[in-house]
Amino acid sequence: MRVIYSEDHKLRDARTELHAGQLVTPFEAPFRAEWILAAVKEVGFTDVVAPDAHGLETALEVHDPAYLDFLATVWDRWVAAGFTGEAIANSFAVRRTSQRVPNNIVGAIGHYANAADTSITKGSYEAAIASMRCAITGADWLNAGNRFAFALCRPPGHHAGIDLFGGYCFINNSGVAAQRLLDHGARKVAVLDVDFHHGNGTQDLFYHRGDVFTASLHGDPMHAFPYFLGHADEEGEGEGEGSNRNYPMLPGTPWDVWSSALADALTRIKTFGAEAIVVALGVDTFERDPISFFSLTSDDFTRMGAMISAAGLPVLACMEGGYGVPEIGLNVANVLKGLKGLE
Numbered sequence: 001m002r003v004i005y006s007e008d009h010k011l012r013d014a015r016t017e018l019h020a021g022q023l024v025t026p027f028e029a030p031f032r033a034e035w036i037l038a039a040v041k042e043v044g045f046t047d048v049v050a051p052d053a054h055g056l057e058t059a060l061e062v063h064d065p066a067y068l069d070f071l072a073t074v075w076d077r078w079v080a081a082g083f084t085g086e087a088i089a090n091s092f093a094v095r096r097t098s099q100r101v102p103n104n105i106v107g108a109i110g111h112y113a114n115a116a117d118t119s120i121t122k123g124s125y126e127a128a129i130a131s132m133r134c135a136i137t138g139a140d141w142l143n144a145g146n147r148f149a150f151a152l153c154r155p156p157g158h159h160a161g162i163d164l165f166g167g168y169c170f171i172n173n174s175g176v177a178a179q180r181l182l183d184h185g186a187r188k189v190a191v192l193d194v195d196f197h198h199g200n201g202t203q204d205l206f207y208h209r210g211d212v213f214t215a216s217l218h219g220d221p222m223h224a225f226p227y228f229l230g231h232a233d234e235e236g237e238g239e240g241e242g243s244n245r246n247y248p249m250l251p252g253t254p255w256d257v258w259s260s261a262l263a264d265a266l267t268r269i270k271t272f273g274a275e276a277i278v279v280a281l282g283v284d285t286f287e288r289d290p291i292s293f294f295s296l297t298s299d300d301f302t303r304m305g306a307m308i309s310a311a312g313l314p315v316l317a318c319m320e321g322g323y324g325v326p327e328i329g330l331n332v333a334n335v336l337k338g339l340k341g342l343e
């Protein structure tokens with residue numbers, strides 16, 4: 001199991017998150033990656049490497065070039081406007097409004113945001129690039145013929161759409177990794193999103209494409225972030241018809257219900273003909289996660305890894321969510337152990 005990790009995640013260290021009507025210390029903070037890295041090393045996953053210095057080539061195949069340019073420049077534009085706080089969107093391009101990108105930075109950030117929770121700071125872009133590089137380097141480990149890799153991505157990526165940031169995500173790491181696998185010979189791949197939250201960004205990237213099967217198991221959007229996508233009737237369109245599958249589930253969902261959805265997703269991934277699985281690996285399905293409502297236990301994460309492994313395909317896990325509690329490290333380590341058939 002190769003682990004890919006960059007110290008540059010620390011460049012993303014926001015002070016503010018708009019949460020419950022207040023600016024709080026973000027849930028998505030540097031300690032997460034440190035705890036996870038320590039825990040996976042602790043159980044013997046010590047093959048930890050830094051990512052290769054990839055540019056934007058692969059990201060440009062799944063994201064809008066103007067969006068990536070916005071990400072690269074937003075902080076400097078925010079500062080140039082004279083603002084002293086972190087960059088937060090507060091005005092949005094919603095129903096029946098123009099989709100022109102405003103010149104004004106407040107308008108531009110609102111155009112490209114799908115939520116106001118995610119403050120942009122100095123260094124956020126550089127951290128997002130490092131995170132993307134971890135995912136690409138992990139994909140290349142599979143491209144070289146290896147069966148497993150774990151990209152310890154931070155910031156996460158699965159809420160980042162073609163031209164949207166939010167939900168702590170800027171560049172869709174799992175999506176970029178899937179594209180990288182396709183660019184290096186795979187004909188079809190799958191992104192399996194086991195994070196508590198719907199992978200709305202990943203769904204957006206591939207909704208009209210027939211070469212990537214996207215499946216997401218998540219809190220029902222009627223009750224949980226990201227609220228506006230993730231329903232069971234979203235199945236893909238055009239070339240992508242039938243290649244998106246959502247499994248919305250209710251508060252308190254335990255392993256037996258959750259794992260039935262996983263089994264169905266894995267069957268469909270095999271039927272689709274995927275040659276590899278990118279797992280958008282959030283561990284915020286844990287029973288004590290501070291912002292989620294499923295009931296998985298630490299042992300369930302080992303079972304999860306074993307089930308995914310049993311599909312018999314190469315697997316790249318890219319880190320997504322999981323917050324607050326010390327068990328995030330153990331839970332990730334357990335998924336990796338399950339993948340490898342340990343314990």
Ligand code: OKS
Binds near residue numbers: 017195196197
């Ligand atoms: C509101 C909380 C917003 C939830 C963002 C979800 C992030 C996540 N302040 N996505 O997988 O874990």
Ligand code: ZN
Binds near residue numbers: 195197282284320
């Ligand atoms: Zn999540």
